[in-house]
Amino acid sequence: MITVIGTGTGAPLSVRDGEALAAATLVVGARRHLAAAELPVDAQQVVLGPLAPALDVIDKERADGAAQVVVLASGDPGFFGIVRSLAERFGADALDVRPGVPSVAVAFARIGLPWDDAVVVSAHGRDLRTAVNVCRAHPKTAVLTGPGAGPAELGAELAYRAAERTLVVATALGDPEHERIERMTPAQAAAREWDAVSVVICLDERRALSPAQKTVAGARPGPDRWALDEAEFEHRDSMITKFEVRALALARLGPRMGDFVWDIGAGSGSVAVECARFGAAVAAVEKTADGVERIRANAAAHGVDVRAVHGAAPTVLSHLADPDAVFIGGGGADLPAIVSVCARRARRTVVVALAALDRVPAVREALSQAGLVSEGVLLHSSRLAPLPGDVTRLAAANPVFLLWGDRPADSVNEGATQ
Template sequence: MSQAPVTVVGIGADGWPGLAPAAQQALRRAEVIIGGPRQLDLLPAGCTAERVAWPSPLRPAVPGLIARYQGWRTAVLASGDPMFFGIGRTLAELLGADRLRVLPHPSSVSYACARLGWPLEDTEVISLVGRPLDALAAALHPGRRLLLLSAGAATPAEAAALLAERGFGPSRLTVLAQLGGEREQRTEGTAEDWPHPPGDPLNVIAVDCRRADGAPRLSLTPGLPDELFEHDGQLTKRHIRAATLAALAPAPGELLWDVGGGSGSIGIEWMRAHRSCRAISIERDPVRAERIAHNARALGVPALRVVTGAAPAALEQLPTPDVVFIGGGLTATGALDACWQALPPGGRLVANTVTLESEALLTDSYRRHGGELTRLAVAHATPVGGFTGWRQAMPVTQWSVTKTS
């Protein structure tokens, strides 16, 4: 593949007149311009380059398409800022950043914050382009301001319906379409009675989050209320779950194996810790596996991957984890050893159990590998006749360890 630079030009709804002189010059000098049909149609006749529309699917086609025009002065059109949820990221990953000359245009998010008077640094941006709408649920907190990058004309009504379903019906929605262009539009309403039909597909949705009376409050810290998870009893209870997540210590970008997923509570709370945290829940029971996926969607982490099968066989071919949690199946032959072997140096393992048989396995592993062995006990106040006493839950033995080599 030629090492000639590729110029990536951001363009907005204002088209050619909105481009800076350097961007206009780059497009005039280009011999081939690649972009979406809508973007290519914004160019004037004075741009005499061959115009090539991106094929679908786009990402696999990028290297071959760039190679086809090796030696040509090549420009790529992008919506707004190419490095903000745009084609610039894909090109940098596939071609290398040193191959690119990026000329950004104000993004739709910058325009939206300017129109609304919202500080950009205090506004959370969520892309719904090619992503599940359920991911929006994890960002819903009273008083927060969100900007949703819309997938099309139907997205505002779909987002309004999800907000109402998740207890945020009073939230104020503002749909900003064709930002920066001559046909810029603004539509407003509340999620619970969104009255507007589908409009322009090129839109951004601003959400001023307001929780309805009685709707559950979802904390950012681990230990969500147990009743938020559908389960059949296979659930790491709230206080033990909070202590377990503290031992797991999620960090951005890390991958967790949740072995013996049960209701999926550990993997779900792991992914809620940061938007880039990833998790795979391994559960042998198909009904529970489906329930895990349902809980993940309901709590805003639909990207949780669910593998139906029993360890250790189900662990084969999975990507290398940064952290492993074992909440069930410890006594299955080879399961604990397989999890340990899968971890790279520096990886972490946490295992919980309530049975003496599994506790013996953890004690043996503690002797061989070190780490920390902890007994966790929780008691709840309950009525005792006309008085109140403590009811002790089954104690949990927890082994946590970092693999050194």
């Protein structure tokens, strides 16, 4: 049996856990956990670094039927912890897991906020961009940091992309002498040196408390419906992506939590808002000042966070982080150039809506030249419309080309590991 004990957030070991530790022949844990524990003098110790060598030592020790293996971990070792790796290697039946208080729970307790509506992201040994995008899209996020993806790195990204967020950095949780809970701006966090292993709470202070009692923990569920009616958005002179087109565009974009989506030529921001409702971080690029205000108003009306960028594509795109997916609406003479820039930078897909047949070949060429596999459809739709005499006719909408380009799966996987 491998006994996994959660510790390190202030609560003392129980008598039962102390007995297990006293009987151990092998103790595995981070250096700080081993230093804080009273270990048997004759027990072998393994300091956790790379995980595979430690698992090999455990495997060798377990070959002795009398061996007693204890693994010391932080908080709840089943929450982004070592339990997953141990269960995969030795089987769940071989584990006796005794969780402590999760570090995220302790961090939120220190600042007096509930965390049932928080999104928790691990950046420990993972790509920081996912944590950044979740922080941008959600009002309450906890990030488990690690070397190279600590509070300073997270703050540096958010200082430019979500400067209005508040960061609460919790270090040495449970240590009566060294615990620190510090509230600051992303820029302030970026200017400091930190213990890489911290919990960072990212808050939109305006929405730190959800208004209603929750039933399901974590981020709010995905939208109950999408491709919303045009009447649910403020727009000018019907300059809005129609819901039939929006429905297929959303299906091809596949917005999800952790993604970053561009909406180029956003107009009312209807596509941007719908992507944000799925949990993605979104930047909506619009060249008119009144359009930018409409985007902000529509985002606020639907309770989502969309970054409205005032300027013309492709010029302003150099200031944005690379997107996972891009939607491009409208179609001026510079459309192929815009598509080309977007297609080179998109990690997964680009979707283009346009009305002019003449520009279809150039758009397809731009997608293909960037290495995307292009496809498309011409959408015709007719809506039910009333006529005098309590009868109904079909009112045809203008046909729209929807073209898209997907990056091949091998390229997407390679990009995700960089």
